[in-house]
Amino acid sequence: MRQALPLNARNIMIEKAYHDRDGQIWIDGEFVDWREAKVHVLTHSLHYGSAVFEGNRAYEGEIFRLTDHSQRLVNSAEFMGFEIPFTRDQIDEACRETLAKTELGDAYLRPFAWRGSDMMGVASKNNRIHLGVAAWHWGNYFPDKMKGIRLTISKWKRPAPDTIPCKSKGAGLYMICTLSKDSASAAGYDDALMYDYKGRVAECTGAHIFFIRDGEIHTxxxxxxxxxxxxxxxxxxxxxRGYTVYKRDIYPTEMPHFTECFIVGTAAEITPVREIAGQDYTVGDITKTLAADYDALVRGKIAL
Ligand SMILES: Cc1ncc(COP(=O)(O)O)c(C=O)c1O
Incomplete structure (x- = not known):
């Protein structure tokens, strides 16, 4: 009997599950058939959340800011207390080779490193560290994104720097992102904005946030x-473009005073925001200009 297709958070049928696709995944220096790219259920990172990962995008065959992503992966592992047994340049190369295997021009890449299954328990030192890279086609993170998305406010707060290694792109930090994203989706929103442990505006579940007021940008x-x-x-x-950008603490009481808002990330690119929990924003000229510039930059049509 044919198995039912899996369902996502909104009970929409997913066409092709991620474990059941054609292609190859790079693992520890070799390509493995996509369906055979498995780990054991007693993998340390699966139980204790210590895997680290990156999300890269390739445009027309070129991976945007590849070395910066590879370096951040190396740093994330260090924050998590382990060393990836491949150099930054080798990670770059693994990403390029993986992209080449897909024959895709535009693609999303997921490099990731994890503690294996050599030992079980909170202690980790005897576990071997593994590295993988997968790539697949991933279009817009938010469909119809230039219409602007709607955000709700998450009940979860970004943690204090002495509670978790928050500069690491570590798997464990994403549990509150998943909870926030799922409850936003269940309430009919596209994503959630998170505040931090001090009550400041922080970020979305996978993207940073910018606001605009009187022609100036705040983030x-x-x-x-x-x-x-x-x-x-x-x-x-x-x-x-000559815009003034203020990098500073922003508190929620300021949010009604901004006129434009957008979020940014490798997956989200530049996505305008049209509402945050009942507060409306315009998809305005500065947002549209920067979104067009970003698209031109990643496709090599302009330089920084
Ligand atoms: C929580 C979070 N914030 C922000 C970002 C955006 O980061 P980047 O622009 O480096 O992709 C990401 C994506 O990696 C993320 O997961």
Whole structure:
């Protein structure tokens, strides 16, 4: 009997599950058939959340800011207390080879490193560290994104820097992102905005946030947020256009005073926001200009 297709959070049929696709995945220096790219159920990172990962995008065959992503993966592992047994350059190369195998021009890449199944228990030192890279076609993270998305406010707060290694793109940090995203979807929103442990505006579940008022741009950057590669790119693009960008603490009481808002990330690219929990924003000229610039940049039509 044919098995029912899996369902996602909104009970929509998923066409092709991620474990059941054609292709190859790079693992520890070799390509493995996609369906055979498995780990044991007693894998340390699966139980204790210590895997680290990246999300890269390739455009027309070129991986955007590849080395910055590979370096961040190396750093994430260090924050998590382990060393990836491949250099940054080898990670770059693994990503390029994986992309080449897919024969895709535009693709999403997922490099990831994890503690294996050599030992079980909270202690980790005898576990071997593994590295994998997968790539697949992934279009817009938000369908029809230039219409603007709707955000709700998450009940979960981004943690303090002395409670978790928050500069690491570590799997364990994403449990509150998944909870936030799923409850936002269940309430009919596209995503959730998270505040931090001090009550400041922090970020969305996989993207940083920018606001605009009187032609000036404001964005949170601090010691608890992931050092965003798109965030950095957008600040440089804004500077090139001559916009003033303030990187500073933003509190929720300010949000009604902004006129435009957008979120940024490798997956989300630049996505305008049209509502945050009942507060409306315009998909305005600055957002549209930066979104067009970002698209031109990643496709090599302009330089930074
Ligand atoms: C929680 C979180 N914030 C922000 C971002 C955006 O980071 P980047 O622009 O480096 O992809 C991501 C994506 O990696 C993320 O997962």
């Amino acid at each position: 949170p950057t601090n010691d608890i947020l992931l050092d965003g590669i798109t965030h950095d790119t957008v600040i440089k693009l804004a500077a090139k």
